[in-house]
Amino acid sequence: MKRKVMEQSVLLVSIVKWIVLASCTGILVGASTAVFLKLLNGGIWLTSRLPYFFLLMPFAFLASTLLVKYLAPDARGHGTEKIIEAVHRRSGKIKLAVVPVKLLATVVTIACGGSAGKEGPAAQIGAALCSGFADLFRFDNKDRKKLVICGISAGFATVFGTPIAGAIFGVEVLYVGGLLYDVLLPSFIAGMVGYHVSSLMGTTYFHHPLSFVPSFTSLFFLKVCLGGIFFGLCSILLIESLTYFGKIARAIKVREEWKAFAAGVVLILLTLVFSTQYLGLGLDTIEQALQGHNPPWYAFILKVIFTSITLGFGGSGGIITPIFFVGSTAGNLFGQIPGFGSAIFAAIGMVSLIAGAANTPIAASIMAVEFFGPQVAPFAAVSCVISFLMTGHRSVYPSQILSMSKSSSLSVEPGKEMRQIDGVQYEEREKSLTGIILKGIRKITGNR
16 A cells, blocks of 8 residues: 555656646747747748849858858758657757757748748757756756657647647657657647747747538548558658758768758759749648649649758758648649549648658647648548558658568568668669669769
8 A cells, every 4th residue: 555655656746747847848949939930930021022032042051051060060951850869869968059050040041942841940949948958957868858859749839830749749750650658748738838838929820621521431531542642652752852862962072061052053943944932931832732722733743852952952941841842732633633622632641741751640640630620630540541651661750760560561670760771671672673773873973
């Protein structure tokens, strides 16, 4: 009896402790995210007044690269990936220098036209502040890791206005096929508190309840399943493109700053050929796709290319907003098949791409409810899981650790980072006919 009383006392103290700490995390991240979003929106408003603002991209990429290279190398990339790496390798230790550098680099990149998102920087800034908070009060490594994970959840929740999906994202994104139940309570609290703090500071959020959702029929269910397969393939396209352009960037043996400047010039040329709609966040195009207006059929492919060049060659920003763009436009295209419905599949595609590319099917399914309403939930969940399985052992976050094989017919070793598993798969693909063709193309272009 005494042992049981002691056990309940310890659990009660632990619950109270994490209610307080998670609330502090939510306040910290909610406030920092609100400031970041105001600065970002201000930067976008300022450059949008210039007739050819995208001509600033080479200088923006150059400035971003120099800031990261000389002031905070940990601020490189799209944010969330670096937090996952810090949690797995350094017990969540993140330098505070990341906060101002990531903020400035991201605002400069996106405001001048770089194709990137806002969730990664917000999460990384919040996580760095949480890491500093843990160091200030001399928390041990275990508590620091939990606080940083809460920072991921709160950052995601406060950027998109999805407190429940944000909480689940933070505990789902670290391990493919596993949830960190011991961080579930503080993640929920941090996400909800962060969302309300950011809202009180004037942040407004996107919500798009669908006006029409088809009733369940065997035919529509089959369409959703086919859509999940298609969105899984789109996820593969995005992941492989990010990987490929990253390899090209590393293979070019010139200084990073000149590569960044050249990438900005390439994006200017692509913009002049196609359109400015593939620059920046692309929120207008996402909204149009969800309303049933049909963007060009190749819109999702171009967004993949613009984003891969931006993030591969020195631009700073997140990856989830570009995933929204790719998913909604690809879903809109899929829905243009007679009898399907472009608006409903744009919504399903938007969340299914997150499930596939980020390996977070549960968070993506919940996000569908928070964005589009509960009627779409069963269909979105089916598509999200299929997309997640179709992507295989790949990820836009290579530092994720695999907890399970996505099929008993595949021989993979759990416990490894996704980059290690995908590296083995890459070597195997090299031996296939497709690999031989790709090898020939690289030989012709001089890329190894």
